[in-house]
C-alpha cells in the first residue's frame with residue numbers, strides 16, 4: 001500500500017505534527033510518528049491545508065484546445081495546490097448533455113492531476129432558451145451538481161425559476177453569471193470615472209446587482225440553492241448579506257483578481273486587464289475583502305480563463321475577457337487576505353477548500369485534516385516568494401496580469417487521494 005509520512009508540517013498553521021498517509025486516506029496524526037517502508041517528506045516550516053477546490057475553472061476542452069486542455073489545465077491546478085476543479089460548461093460543444101459531461105469527467109480522471117467535476121449548462125447551447133437535460137447530467141457518471149451558463153447570464157427570469165426548481169430534486173445548485181445583458185451591451189470595463197476618461201462603454205454595477213437581487217428572491221421563493229459567480233461590487237456583497245440574513249440559500253464566490261486589482265489598470269489599454277465582470281474600484285475591492293473575511297462571500301474561485309495570444313494581443317475592444325489564475329490564486333489570496341490580517345490559514349482553508357467543496361457537493365474534498373479523511377492535501381511554504389515567469393506556467397495560455405511579478409507563498413507538495421501530484425513544486 002501507498003504510504004507517505006509527512007514530517008513536521010503545521011496543520012492549518014498550528015503546531016507541527018506528523019501525518020501518515022496510507023492508501024488514499026490519513027491513517028495517523030501525531031508527534032514523532034514512524035512507519036516502516038513509508039516515503040518520508042520533510043514538511044518542516046510548511047503549512048498543511050486541505051487540497052484546494054476551485055468552483056470556476058475554464059478548461060476549454062472540448063473545442064478550444066489551443067487555449068487549454070484538460071491535461072494542461074489540471075496540471076496547472078495541481079501546481080496551484082488544487083485537488084479538485086469544477087470545469088465550466090462554455091466549451092464547444094457546450095457541456096449540456098450527459099455525453100459531454102461524462103467525456104470531460106473521464107478525460108480529467110485519465111489526466112490524473114486533480115479531480116474534475118464537470119459543470120453542466122443550464123440551457124441548451126447556453127442559448128438561454130430551453131433548459132438542458134439537467135437530470136440526465138446529474139444522474140450520469142459525472143454526477144453533476146453545479147449548473148451554469150457561465151460566460152452568459154440566465155437572463156430570462158422564468159427560465160431561471162424553472163432551473164432552480166428542477167435542481168432541487170438532486171440537491172443541485174444554479175451558479176449564475178450575474179450580468180444583465182441589455183445593460184452591458186458593448187461594455188468594456190467598469191462604468192465609472194475610468195471608463196468616462198478612456199471613452200469606453202461602461203459595465204455598471206447595477207447590471208450585476210439587479211440580477212443578484214432578482215435571483216436571491218427567486219431562490220427564496222422556490223426554496224432552492226443559488227450560487228453567485230465572481231461577485232465584483234460592494235452592492236452585490238450587501239445584497240448577498242441581506243439574503244443570507246433572511247435565510248435564503250445563496251452562496252457566492254470572488255476571484256483573486258477582484259480581491260486585488262482595480263479598474264484604473266485599464267488606462268494602460270493592456271487587454272490583460274480585460275475580464276468579465278470587470279475590475280472595479282478600490283471601494284469595491286475593500287467590500288469584497290470584508291465580505292470574504294466575514295463569510296458573506298463563501299469562497300474564492302479562480303475563474304481561470306485561458307485565451308490564446310491573438311485574443312489578447314489586439315485592441316482592448318477586440319480582446320477576449322478573462323485571465324488565467326490557477327497557479328497564482330493562493331499567492332494572490334495570501335497578498336490580499338492573509339498579509340492584511342483578514343484571514344488566517346484556517347480561514348483560507350475554509351474559503352478555498354471546505355466551503356467550495358460543500359457548495360459543489362464533493363464528498364471527498366474539503367474534509368477536516370483528521371484520521372480517516374481522504375488524503376487530499378496541499379503543503380505550502382508561507383515564507384517563500386516566487387516570480388511568475390512564463391517558464392513556471394504550465395497553462396497553454398499566458399494571459400495573467402501577474403506575469404513577471406513577485407508573489408508570496410509557494411505550493412510545495414500536493415497530494416490527491418494519497419498520491420502526490422506535485423512534489424517540491426514540480427509535477428510528481
Ligand SMILES: NC(=O)N[C@@H](CC(=O)O)C(=O)O
Nearest residue numbers: 058150151275276305321322
Ligand atoms: N471571465 C471571463 O472574462 N471570461 C470567461 C467567462 C466567464 O467566466 O464569465 C471565459 O470563458 O473566458
Ligand SMILES: [Zn+2]
Nearest residue numbers: 150151177229
Ligand atoms: Zn462568468
